[in-house]
Amino acid sequence: MKKLLVLLVLSLSALLVFTACSTDYSKEKLVIWSFTDELDTAGDIEHFKEMFTAEGKPYEGMEVEFVAVSIQDGYMDKILPALEAGNGPDIFTGELDHIKQFIEAGYYADIETMMDKDKDVDLAAEKADYKDYIWQSGIDPATGKLAALSWQVTPGAIFFKVDMAAEVWGTEPGFPAEGTADYNTAVTNWMNDNKFNTIDNLLEAQKEVKAYNANWRLFPDDQSVRHFAAGTNDPAMWIDANGKLNPEKIKEQIPYINLVKEMYGDTIDSSLTANAGEWSGPWFDAMDKDLVDAEGNTWQVMAYSMPTWGLKYIIEPNMELVDESGNTVTKPAEDADQAEKDAYAAAHFKGNWGMASGPNSYFWGGTYLGINADSKLSEPAFAFLKSMLFDKERLAERQAADGDMYSVESVMAPVIAQYDGRESLGGMNHLKVFNEEAAKINLSNVTVYDRGLNDLLGIHITNYKQGADGYNSVSDVLKAFYADVQVTFPEIYVEGLPTE
Amino acid sequence: MNKLKDKIGYVFISPFFLVFFLFNAYPILFTVYLSMTRYKGYGAKTFIGADNFKLIFKDPNLVDAFMNTIKIWGVNIFFQIFLALLLVLVFSDIKYKVKGLGFFRVVFYLPNLIAAASIALIFVKLLDKDYGVVNQLLFSIGWIDKPIGWLTNPILAQMSVSGIQTWMWFGNSFILFMASVQAVSKETFEAASIDGAGRLQILKNITIPSIKPILMYVMVTGLIGGLQLFDIPFLITDGKGFPEGSLNTMIVYIYNMAFVYKNYGYASALSFVLFLVIMTFTVIFTLLTNRTEIKEFLHKRKVSKERKKEIANVKGSAKDE
Numbered sequence: 001m002k003k004l005l006v007l008l009v010l011s012l013s014a015l016l017v018f019t020a021c022s023t024d025y026s027k028e029k030l031v032i033w034s035f036t037d038e039l040d041t042a043g044d045i046e047h048f049k050e051m052f053t054a055e056g057k058p059y060e061g062m063e064v065e066f067v068a069v070s071i072q073d074g075y076m077d078k079i080l081p082a083l084e085a086g087n088g089p090d091i092f093t094g095e096l097d098h099i100k101q102f103i104e105a106g107y108y109a110d111i112e113t114m115m116d117k118d119k120d121v122d123l124a125a126e127k128a129d130y131k132d133y134i135w136q137s138g139i140d141p142a143t144g145k146l147a148a149l150s151w152q153v154t155p156g157a158i159f160f161k162v163d164m165a166a167e168v169w170g171t172e173p174g175f176p177a178e179g180t181a182d183y184n185t186a187v188t189n190w191m192n193d194n195k196f197n198t199i200d201n202l203l204e205a206q207k208e209v210k211a212y213n214a215n216w217r218l219f220p221d222d223q224s225v226r227h228f229a230a231g232t233n234d235p236a237m238w239i240d241a242n243g244k245l246n247p248e249k250i251k252e253q254i255p256y257i258n259l260v261k262e263m264y265g266d267t268i269d270s271s272l273t274a275n276a277g278e279w280s281g282p283w284f285d286a287m288d289k290d291l292v293d294a295e296g297n298t299w300q301v302m303a304y305s306m307p308t309w310g311l312k313y314i315i316e317p318n319m320e321l322v323d324e325s326g327n328t329v330t331k332p333a334e335d336a337d338q339a340e341k342d343a344y345a346a347a348h349f350k351g352n353w354g355m356a357s358g359p360n361s362y363f364w365g366g367t368y369l370g371i372n373a374d375s376k377l378s379e380p381a382f383a384f385l386k387s388m389l390f391d392k393e394r395l396a397e398r399q400a401a402d403g404d405m406y407s408v409e410s411v412m413a414p415v416i417a418q419y420d421g422r423e424s425l426g427g428m429n430h431l432k433v434f435n436e437e438a439a440k441i442n443l444s445n446v447t448v449y450d451r452g453l454n455d456l457l458g459i460h461i462t463n464y465k466q467g468a469d470g471y472n473s474v475s476d477v478l479k480a481f482y483a484d485v486q487v488t489f490p491e492i493y494v495e496g497l498p499t500e
Numbered sequence: 501m502n503k504l505k506d507k508i509g510y511v512f513i514s515p516f517f518l519v520f521f522l523f524n525a526y527p528i529l530f531t532v533y534l535s536m537t538r539y540k541g542y543g544a545k546t547f548i549g550a551d552n553f554k555l556i557f558k559d560p561n562l563v564d565a566f567m568n569t570i571k572i573w574g575v576n577i578f579f580q581i582f583l584a585l586l587l588v589l590v591f592s593d594i595k596y597k598v599k600g601l602g603f604f605r606v607v608f609y610l611p612n613l614i615a616a617a618s619i620a621l622i623f624v625k626l627l628d629k630d631y632g633v634v635n636q637l638l639f640s641i642g643w644i645d646k647p648i649g650w651l652t653n654p655i656l657a658q659m660s661v662s663g664i665q666t667w668m669w670f671g672n673s674f675i676l677f678m679a680s681v682q683a684v685s686k687e688t689f690e691a692a693s694i695d696g697a698g699r700l701q702i703l704k705n706i707t708i709p710s711i712k713p714i715l716m717y718v719m720v721t722g723l724i725g726g727l728q729l730f731d732i733p734f735l736i737t738d739g740k741g742f743p744e745g746s747l748n749t750m751i752v753y754i755y756n757m758a759f760v761y762k763n764y765g766y767a768s769a770l771s772f773v774l775f776l777v778i779m780t781f782t783v784i785f786t787l788l789t790n791r792t793e794i795k796e797f798l799h800k801r802k803v804s805k806e807r808k809k810e811i812a813n814v815k816g817s818a819k820d821e
Contacts, residue, residue: 081541104542105542459742466743
């Protein structure tokens with residue numbers, strides 16, 4: 001009788017295990033949210049379906065719902081309440097400052113342990129393969145484990161027009177002669193060493209451009225230098241060890257405040273920039289055209305600060321194109337005749353741009369992936385991450401299709417080695433430069449307060465540069481900033497912060 | 501049976517109260533609760549009592565944000581009503597007999613139909629100091645010799661936003677006023693005209709009294725909407741409230757506090773205070789603009805009470821007898 005009972009219990013247990021193992025995924029829905037439609041347009045969702053939800057695959061019949069909400073449409077305002085209410089998606093993306101919030105709130109699951117337990121994933125090898133700053137920035141400080149990871153790496157640079165630079169500084173010692181092999185790279189190296197290497201030189205360079213030609217400007221507006229506010233690759237943290245506003249970070253900002261003040265002018269004449277606000281019409285126009293102001297004066301801009309994606313999606317679509325004889329081909333109107341459209345389609349980049357490093361390396365943007373800690377579908381969710389982040393064959397195909405910078409060494413190393421160079425940059429191996437820049441970035445000092453504090457300080461710097469009432473010195477800027485911090489982030493405010 | 505019928509009435513009116521509770525009362529109560537917490541929009545809500553309300557007294561931006569809102573609203577509401585009244589005067593004048601009222605109604609109302617985002621984008625391009633079309637035009641006709649900072653000079657920026665708001669809303673006021681005026685019979689205007697009344701007399705004695713309830717409605721809703729001014733200043737300045745914080749209105753400030761700086765507790769405290777301010781303003785405004793009606797109402801109530809008292813006295817005396 002006893003044996004029969006044991007047999008019955010064992011049989012029941014086996015039945016239960018079998019039932020649990022054979023979850024019917026055709027009734028489940030994996031929900032993915034992102035702030036761009038890239039996962040859809042780049043084919044990542046389709047790839048996942050082919051690998052995991054198609055007939056005969058582990059999650060056969062499972063529905064995959066993808067929701068894209070842009071940041072402008074309130075991605076964070078929509079996803080935070082959903083996560084807070086426990087109705088969040090199984091997988092969701094974020095930029096660096098978003099994921100810092102997700103991690104702090106405990107919304108992301110520990111994917112490091114999932115990687116460790118998965119027989120198809122070699123945790124140590126993956127860690128070594130990913131760019132260190134990308135890996136470090138996704139770690140949950142509470143557990144010390146990885147919570148989010150990005151396949152992208154988005155270091156920034158200063159893109160500049162080589163021909164304009166040659167006119168301004170062509171006579172200076174060491175400036176490469178035209179016709180030198182790999183000319184754009186040579187000019188870029190010279191600019192890196194002489195004009196863009198420190199905040200002081202960056203300011204001096206702006207003055208020199210204006211002195212050379214009163215209608216030329218180095219940058220469209222002062223937002224171009226905001227990435228260099230720290231001026232070092234080892235910036236101080238906004239928050240100190242006691243969780244309060246860090247006086248060292250404040251001191252670090254003072255040269256930047258002075259730089260912005262000196263760049264500003266009420267009119268373009270009196271300004272060191274073209275007063276063309278970032279993302280405005282004139283800001284785009286100045287990439288390949290002379291700007292014409294309200295008075296009818298013309299202005300030319302030499303350089304833009306942009307990250308990896310900025311080259312492909314912002315600058316190149318607005319670069320000057322030329323025909324076989326080197327004549328500029330202008331973009332045809334919608335109703336232009338076919339010959340004109342054909343000529344434009346056949347035109348190629350003039351190749352007159354270089355890509356330099358600024359006083360410090362910086363990053364801008366990037367999409368991180370993570371799994372909802374409350375997801376009931378953590379297994380298929382991790383499978384999605386595997387299909388996107390650890391399937392190197394797929395990543396290589398993806399990189400070949402979009403030409404972007406990826407954070408995976410095994411994918412990028414062969415691409416960089418075999419790269420012919422970017423036509424728009426005169427054949428420069430920009431991927432190699434970006435790869436080197438990415439290696440210098442240290443994100444261990446980024447906090448959840450960074451964007452808010454930078455925004456708050458930025459408001460007072462703008463008031464100072466515009467000469468608003470009560471803003472007569474850097475000290476006034478800092479005092480006003482502290483008064484704001486006291487009400488906006490009372491938990492980090494502390495008395496006795498430096499005022500000069 | 502009658503009692504049941506009476507109770508059924510409550511069922512019919514319950515949807516309103518249900519919707520009101522869900523979408524008005526509950527958010528207000530929840531805001532009050534949030535205002536007493538420290539909350540980042542995620543994670544735990546820490547109860548901190550009245551700390552957020554105490555912070556209001558330390559806030560260096562609050563008075564400026566409130567005054568900015570009042571200035572922009574004040575200029576806007578004045579011109580919005582002035583322009584609408586002027587047009588009502590023209591279109592209701594029996595001597596002018598202006599035709600095409602239907603067409604003009606549509607034309608004047610059109611700005612109200614355009615999305616605020618598009619309007620902001622258009623005006624940013626038009627009013628740009630260095631590259632804008634307006635300055636370009638003024639230069640070309642020789643009216644200016646240096647660019648005007650429509651959106652970079654603090655006072656001009658506030659006036660520009662007031663102007664945009666007026667342009668968006670005067671058509672709406674005009675339609676409401678015109679509907680009231682059209683309810684008055686034409687004969688009244690004709691009779692006044694035959695009796696020798698001038699245009700101003702007709703405006704003062706016929707047009708304005710006929711639109712008074714609507715005028716009050718426009719002013720009260722304008723006040724409520726004006727104190728909650730958000731979209732145009734936010735979109736024009738990308739939420740920053742430049743220049744010199746002159747376009748930082750109360751709601752822009754509250755929005756940034758909650759959704760940019762993630763201080764939901766303090767933003768809720770500010771929202772609740774603004775709610776009280778708007779309510780106070782609305783009550784004062786309603787009392788001031790309805791003085792006669794209120795006096796009449798109070799007088800009638802007094803008379804009615806006295807009458808009831810007299811009747812009771814009479815009844816009492818009759819019983820005693």
